[in-house]
Amino acid sequence: MSRRFVIILLWILLPLWAAGQPYLKNLEIMVNVRNNGDAVVTQTRTMTITSKGTECYIPMEGLRGITLSGFKVSDETGKDYTLVGWDVSATRRQKEGRCGIISKGEGAYELCWGLDELKDGETEKDKIYTISYTLGSLMKSYNEAEGFNHLFVGAGIYPLPDKVKLRVSIDSVQIDTSNARGWAFGYYGSTAFKDGGFEAWTDDFNSGSRMIVMLALKKDIIHPADTLDQDFQTVVDRALEGANFGGEYSGDNYVFTDDWAKWICGKFGIKNARVVDNVSTGICFALTGVFIFFLAFLKTLLTYLAYFISLKPLRILIRRKKVRSKIKKGLSPWQRELPFNGSLFAANKSLNSLSYKENPDINDVLGAFILRLFQRGELLLTVEDGKQTIKIGEHTDQTDNPEDSEGNIKSPSDIKMENTLYYIFKSAAGKDGVLQENELKRWLKNKSSYADKLLELRKTASPVNNDELAGLMRLKKFLQDFTLIDERGVMEVKLWDEYLVFATLLGIADQVMKDFRKVCPEYFAMSKFAQTMETSSFDFSSTVGYIAHYTSNAAVYSSLMHERAATSTSLWSGGSGHSSYSGGGGHSSYSGGGGYSGGGGGGGIR
Numbered sequence: 001m002s003r004r005f006v007i008i009l010l011w012i013l014l015p016l017w018a019a020g021q022p023y024l025k026n027l028e029i030m031v032n033v034r035n036n037g038d039a040v041v042t043q044t045r046t047m048t049i050t051s052k053g054t055e056c057y058i059p060m061e062g063l064r065g066i067t068l069s070g071f072k073v074s075d076e077t078g079k080d081y082t083l084v085g086w087d088v089s090a091t092r093r094q095k096e097g098r099c100g101i102i103s104k105g106e107g108a109y110e111l112c113w114g115l116d117e118l119k120d121g122e123t124e125k126d127k128i129y130t131i132s133y134t135l136g137s138l139m140k141s142y143n144e145a146e147g148f149n150h151l152f153v154g155a156g157i158y159p160l161p162d163k164v165k166l167r168v169s170i171d172s173v174q175i176d177t178s179n180a181r182g183w184a185f186g187y188y189g190s191t192a193f194k195d196g197g198f199e200a201w202t203d204d205f206n207s208g209s210r211m212i213v214m215l216a217l218k219k220d221i222i223h224p225a226d227t228l229d230q231d232f233q234t235v236v237d238r239a240l241e242g243a244n245f246g247g248e249y250s251g252d253n254y255v256f257t258d259d260w261a262k263w264i265c266g267k268f269g270i271k272n273a274r275v276v277d278n279v280s281t282g283i284c285f286a287l288t289g290v291f292i293f294f295l296a297f298l299k300t301l302l303t304y305l306a307y308f309i310s311l312k313p314l315r316i317l318i319r320r321k322k323v324r325s326k327i328k329k330g331l332s333p334w335q336r337e338l339p340f341n342g343s344l345f346a347a348n349k350s351l352n353s354l355s356y357k358e359n360p361d362i363n364d365v366l367g368a369f370i371l372r373l374f375q376r377g378e379l380l381l382t383v384e385d386g387k388q389t390i391k392i393g394e395h396t397d398q399t400d401n402p403e404d405s406e407g408n409i410k411s412p413s414d415i416k417m418e419n420t421l422y423y424i425f426k427s428a429a430g431k432d433g434v435l436q437e438n439e440l441k442r443w444l445k446n447k448s449s450y451a452d453k454l455l456e457l458r459k460t461a462s463p464v465n466n467d468e469l470a471g472l473m474r475l476k477k478f479l480q481d482f483t484l485i486d487e488r489g490v491m492e493v494k495l496w497d498e499y500l501v502f503a504t505l506l507g508i509a510d511q512v513m514k515d516f517r518k519v520c521p522e523y524f525a526m527s528k529f530a531q532t533m534e535t536s537s538f539d540f541s542s543t544v545g546y547i548a549h550y551t552s553n554a555a556v557y558s559s560l561m562h563e564r565a566a567t568s569t570s571l572w573s574g575g576s577g578h579s580s581y582s583g584g585g586g587h588s589s590y591s592g593g594g595g596y597s598g599g600g601g602g603g604g605i606r
Contacts, residue, residue: 022124022605023048027161027205029152031138031168031213037146037224039138040070043131047159049115050124052605054092057102058131059154059600060109065226066597067136073099073113076128086112093117108600115605135598139215141224142232149214149239151186151596156207158604164189164205168215169197170222179218183236185243185593186210200588212593214239235595237445237561243592319464320354326470327477334481335474338498340465343411344368344505349461350469351505362457362555367548368505369414369421374544375497375529378422379435381543388543390435392426395419420453424551437550444558451558454551476506482515493527496520509541 026046033039043058060068073081079097086100095114102110111133118125139148152166164187169175174196182198184191187209189202200213216232327333340346348365373379380391398415428443429435444451479499496516503512516523516530524530 022050022052022159024157024159024161024604025163027153027164029164029166029211031152031166032171033139033168033222034171035222037137037139037141037222037226039135039148041133041135041152043129045127045129045131047129048124048126049118049605051118053115054090054606055088055095055112055114056129056605057113057603058111059603060111060598061104061107061600062597063107063135064597065140066138068101068109068133069136070132070134071099071101071111072132074130076126081113086110088112137224137226138597139217139222139224141219141227142230142235145216145219145232146222146224147214147216147232147235149212149235149593149596150598151210151212151593151600152598153205153209153211154600154603155186155210156601156603158602158606160207161205163201163203164211165199165201166211166213167194167197167199168213170217173221175217175221179221181216183214183239183243183245183593184588185212185214185239185596186590187588188590189588191588202588209590210593212239212596214593214596238595239593241592241594243589245587245589316354319466322466323354323470323473326466327473333474334478335471336478337471337475338495338502339468339471339475341409341411342498343414344372344501345411345413345417345457346461346468347472347502347505348457349459350464350472352458352460353464353469359458360460361552362454363545363548363552364505364507365457366421366454366551367509367544368501369417370544370547370551371501371504372418373422373425375501379425390543390547392429392433392435395422395426417453417457420450421551424450424454435547437554440551441554441557444554445561448558448561451555454555455559472502472506475502476508479503479506479508479512479515482512483518493523496523497527497529504541504544509544513541 024045024047026044028044028046030042030044031039032042045056071083075081081097081099084098084100086102087094088102092115096116097114099111099113102112104110111131113129113131116125116127135150138150139146153164166184168182173179175198176193176196180193180198182191182193182200184200187202188204188206189200191198191200193199198213198215200211202209202211205211214236216236340350344365348362348368352360370379374381376396377393378395380393382389382391397419398410399412399419424444424447425435425440426433427447428440430439479502500509500512500516503509
């Protein structure tokens with residue numbers, strides 16, 4: 001699309017589009033934190049109002065132990081607005097010069113104030129609104145720091161501000177990188193410690209932008225009244241998930257549209273350059289989107305080409321054909337004996353050799369190992385008040401005695417993995433001995449070496465024993481056809497227990513359980529483990545699968561966090577730059593910022 005065509009479109013459409021649009025030139029927010037952790041927030045909105053809407057409002061949600069008080073509004077004339085019970089349906093004339101708070105319930109509020117009536121002949125009016133309120137206990141005391149992570153400007157504000165600037169100051173204290181750390185999320189822009197405070201600002205606040213600010217102070221600089229028994233590092237870690245402070249974005253990338261927005265405004269006498277800029281930017285973004293889609297397609301194509309050139313798919317295909325050939329050449333399509341001498345670890349590594357995935361899923365193999373822990377009573381499923389609870393039982397370490405009662409030698413790799421899993425679960429469960437998902441994720445996050453041990457289950461066998469792998473496939477066929485086979489041999493409880501373990505590894509545990517009930521219901525009377533499954537009011541297989549799923553997710557999350565931490569530092573080390581953990585100023589991150597208090601979508605004129 002030519003530049004001339006863009007100009008023609010703008011020439012035709014923009015005067016119609018921009019007419020009657022309100023304009024927010026500047027949004028400035030001052031946050032002054034007192035010694036007790038309360039914060040006085042003062043917003044200054046420099047804007048042009050039109051006939052659109054009857055009021056402005058600021059949404060407040062998810063305050064999480066933060067109180068709201070002291071709401072006041074004034075304007076450029078020095079007039080203080082009257083605080084009244086607020087009625088959104090009132091007319092513009094009735095709202096003029098008044099302000100009020102709407103309680104939405106569950107700690108959600110809207111701070112509202114009325115727009116001026118326009119005089120006869122007026123189409124717009126310049127206003128400067130000053131809004132102030134107090135957030136009680138915004139800053140809280142943590143174990144190693146005082147801090148907050150709060151959303152001050154939500155996404156979807158109307159009209160979009162040309163510029164947003166926020167400054168945090170502390171009563172009677174100068175803060176800088178020697179005693180504080182600061183981060184900002186949700187927008188493209190900058191941050192810095194300036195003149196004894198922390199500042200965040202942008203001149204490109206788009207429709208998806210938010211302004212979240214997180215600040216940490218060294219202990220005893222101030223003394224917040226609200227104390228939490230946790231590390232502020234946990235708040236930082238959550239906020240930094242997915243964050244990117246690299247500063248790749250720059251508003252200069254779109255100077256073309258900014259310049260043309262100014263040119264069009266000059267030609268037509270349009271005051272709101274933001275509207276003009278949004279339309280012209282939209283046209284350019286549409287063209288850019290087509291180009292990016294092409295690049296993404298090209299990248300995907302090249303990735304697949306590189307994958308096939310590596311010959312890995314061909315090697316896997318040949319291996320699969322060899323295994324199928326060995327199965328066909330065998331005397332029977334079924335195998336009753338456990339392959340790999342009953343080793344889950346070896347069987348899983350060989351299964352991975354048949355996967356086209358770079359990082360094979362470990363949910364099934366984890367579920368199989370977890371099932372063994374249940375079989376030995378090292379994990380216990382109980383039901384309390386209609387809820388299932390996973391409790392930690394007594395552990396039997398088989399490292400020094402790998403031989404079972406029938407003289408079979410257990411795989412050292414299996415024993416090591418079972419010991420590792422038990423230690424992880426027991427440590428994560430804590431004093432009450434009850435395993436919970438959030439406890440496991442938190443424990444593994446701080447013990448990444450154990451997460452890496454679990455992720456060893458992604459490894460592929462080298463070399464692959466195709467004979468044993470074919471045996472594993474025959475065993476799978478045997479279990480799948482269990483109800484169709486006439487000769488199944490004498491029912492052996494321990495062997496059938498292991499059948500369930502291998503069925504879990506192979507992803508067919510539910511069907512095998514049903515077949516066991518049809519073919520040999522007495523198994524559930526002879527096996528103590530099977531009795532546990534039968535008496536549970538819950539789907540036992542699903543429970544095991546769920547534990548395996550969140551264990552796998554926790555391990556992957558821990559490994560990723562460890563990789564990130566390896567290139568950064570602790571909360572109080574560093575002091576400047578763009579590193580996620582340095583918090584000393586630089587670029588903001590458009591992504592990240594999770595776990596914040598306050599905020600809510602929308603806001604502005606309605």
